[in-house]
Each structure stands twice: as C-alpha cells, then as structure tokens.
Amino acid sequence: MVEQALRMKGLTSAIFSQVDEMRKAELAKGKDVITLSIGSPDMAPAQHIVKALVEAANDIGKYGYTLSKGVPDFLTAVANWYGQKFGVKLDPEKEVHSLIGSQEGLAHISLCLTNPGDIVLIPDPGYPIYSAGPLMAGAELYYMPLKRENDFLPDLEAIPESVLKKAKIMILNYPNNPLAAVASKDFFTKVIEYAQKYSFIVCHDFAYSDLVFDGYRPESFLSIPGAKDVGIEFNSLSKTYNMAGCRVGYIVGNAKVIELLGRLKSNFDYGIFYPLQKAAIAALTGPQQCVIDTSMKYQIRRDIIVEGLNDIGWNIDRPKASMYIWAPVPTDQSSVKFAADLLYNTGVASIPGVAFGTFGEGYIRFALVQPENRLNEAVRRIKQWIG
Numbered sequence: 001m002v003e004q005a006l007r008m009k010g011l012t013s014a015i016f017s018q019v020d021e022m023r024k025a026e027l028a029k030g031k032d033v034i035t036l037s038i039g040s041p042d043m044a045p046a047q048h049i050v051k052a053l054v055e056a057a058n059d060i061g062k063y064g065y066t067l068s069k070g071v072p073d074f075l076t077a078v079a080n081w082y083g084q085k086f087g088v089k090l091d092p093e094k095e096v097h098s099l100i101g102s103q104e105g106l107a108h109i110s111l112c113l114t115n116p117g118d119i120v121l122i123p124d125p126g127y128p129i130y131s132a133g134p135l136m137a138g139a140e141l142y143y144m145p146l147k148r149e150n151d152f153l154p155d156l157e158a159i160p161e162s163v164l165k166k167a168k169i170m171i172l173n174y175p176n177n178p179l180a181a182v183a184s185k186d187f188f189t190k191v192i193e194y195a196q197k198y199s200f201i202v203c204h205d206f207a208y209s210d211l212v213f214d215g216y217r218p219e220s221f222l223s224i225p226g227a228k229d230v231g232i233e234f235n236s237l238s239k240t241y242n243m244a245g246c247r248v249g250y251i252v253g254n255a256k257v258i259e260l261l262g263r264l265k266s267n268f269d270y271g272i273f274y275p276l277q278k279a280a281i282a283a284l285t286g287p288q289q290c291v292i293d294t295s296m297k298y299q300i301r302r303d304i305i306v307e308g309l310n311d312i313g314w315n316i317d318r319p320k321a322s323m324y325i326w327a328p329v330p331t332d333q334s335s336v337k338f339a340a341d342l343l344y345n346t347g348v349a350s351i352p353g354v355a356f357g358t359f360g361e362g363y364i365r366f367a368l369v370q371p372e373n374r375l376n377e378a379v380r381r382i383k384q385w386i387g
Contacts, residue, residue, distance in 0.1 A: 011136075016128075018336075019352070023343065036366040038369070041239060042369045042370060045241055046286070046287070049243070049279050053278065055278075056278035066270070068098065070277065072092070075092040075093070078284060079252075081284045090252055095228075097252075098271065099249035100269060101238065106133055108133065108265065110136070112260040113260070114139040114169065119139065120169045123171060130173075140166075152176065156190060165198060170201070173207075178363075184219070192224060205233075208239055211239055211295055211321055212295055213295065222252065232252065233253050234251050239323065241294075246276045247272070304372060305375060309327070312382075312383050312387035314386070326363055327365075329362055329364060335362060346385050348382060351364065
C-alpha cells in the first residue's frame, strides 16, 4: 500500500487536470479545439539559437556533467544582458546562478530560506509553484489578495504586522501570470522598505520581462535602489526566446541567497546540458530582433482577442505585457462553469481563474499561444455563441 507523505496533501492540480481532461474529451469526439489554456509558446527559437544548439550537440566531448552553477560564459552572458537591458550590475560569479527553468528555482528557494512555521507571502491569484514550494518546505502561507481596484498589486498596508514579523519571503511576479498586470517603480520601492523593516527576502519572478506591448518597458526589481540587499529575481529564456522545453533559467541578485540556493542545488542536480547553455548564450548575446518580433506577434494576438470580444460587450482590459488575457466572466456563473460552457459550446479552451487562487474567481485566463487565424476563429465562435 502506498501512503502519501503529509507534505503532499497541500499539493493539487485538480482544476488544471479537470480542464485538460475536458479538452481531451472534446478532441476525442472529433471536435476542433482551440487551446488557449496552457501557456506554452507555439513559436520557434530564432535560427541563430538553433544553430548554436546543433553545433554544440555535435561536439561529442560536451555530454558530461556541467555542474549546477552554469558554465562561466553563460553566467557572464546573463550578467551582461541584465546590465544592457535594465542597468543592473551583476557579479557573474556571486550574483548569477543557472536554473533548470525558473520554476525549479522557485520550487526550491523556500527550502533555503524557511523553517517549518515560517510565513511566506504569496500572491492570490498566483502561479501554483508559488504555493507548492513553500508547502514542501513546511512553511505557512499568507495569501496577499490581488484585486482589480488596487491594479492587481498587493495592499502591503493590509498585511497584519504579526504576519510581517514572521514572514521570511515575499513572492511577486510582474509582468504577471495570470493577471497580465504590471508594477511600478514606486511599488517596488515600497516593497523594499517593508523588506528592510521586517527582514524578509523578496523573490521576484520576471519571466515575462520581454513580452511587452505599445512601448511599455517593465522595471527589473533589482534596478531599484536597495533591492539587491533584500531580493532576488528569477528569469528564464522560455518565453523571451521561445525556448520553453529547453528548461534554461537563472536567478540573479543577493549573493548570500544565491549561495544558499547553489549549495542546495549542488546536492540536487548536475546542471543544464552544455549544448542548451550554448544556445542560451547565443540567445542572450546574439541579435535581439527575434525578441522584438515575438513581442509584436503577441501584441497582435492580444488585440485580436481584446478588440474582438470587446465588440460584443465583453469588457476586457488591454494588457501592457505578458502572453495572457485576464477576462472577467461575463455571466453570473462560476469561472469553472463558464470555462466548461465555453469549451463545450465553442471549442475554445481556457483556464478558470479560481485555478490560480480564491481571488481568481470571477475571471478566466486566455493564453495567446495560437496563430492569428486560430485566434480570429476563436473570436468568431465566441461572438456566435454569446453575441
């Protein structure tokens, strides 16, 4: 008999699994399903990235362990990229560490910084790993509501001081998944003040740093004075360079935190396959027109969904960044029931907002991971059903 460990009881993928099973059931019936549920990029990496990967993969001497920190050229490429993009000065040796995808780092960081009973401040709605990692570490979760009336930013003043005194980590994510919300320099400055006052570490997930629209430029948390004293930033090549399956990410920022995570990872893994790191170096140091092109494609996709659905009175905000649309449920149904009806009636698969937390109820998330013709078809079907 297999007995589940107690730490597993807080982990669930129920709603995500439920949605995917419904999607598969519709496909099995022969239905043409337009999948806007899973946020997996459908675009390919630029050719110079693929070329670097292939050339390195053909080097039979590069199939050994690389060790978890990352090869020096990769660490330097990350540091230089941050300096050029955001004006953040990083020491490649002490302030950069590779990750097997940014999610891996987010999963493990609580093991480095919390003891059972410590509090981790979690955004709600939020990406599921933000909760899963602390739960596995035995930490307690305090959910920070992200509400539209507060621009989907946590209300720091609403967090009880008793909670702040026990907090060891605050997790933030801007540009945001699933909300497609953004944060200002003023907000990050206030977060740093709180972190300094209450001695917690800020973990900022910056995975959507380059999927930006209409000239918007996001702030790196580390670009704010004092941020490196209290924080770290996670980033990834998955979305920026369409390399999601490669699982190449990194953590930058506070040297002590990075040393702790590096020590943990040295016991957990042997690093990223060398050819993948070579591809990542090519991405970070090579021509950046591919990033601009990717962002523009997402902007066009955003406009198809937002403008098309606003035409029928479905009031959806036009996000400045990310690859998602956070849409209020236009009926009096729950987000799960509406997402199911949307799938059954139109063949358009989405994720109900409650999958991301209690405060996600009342919304659904569309991922902009289909080409323009499919998104136009999705809008046509929805208009026919609702309009």
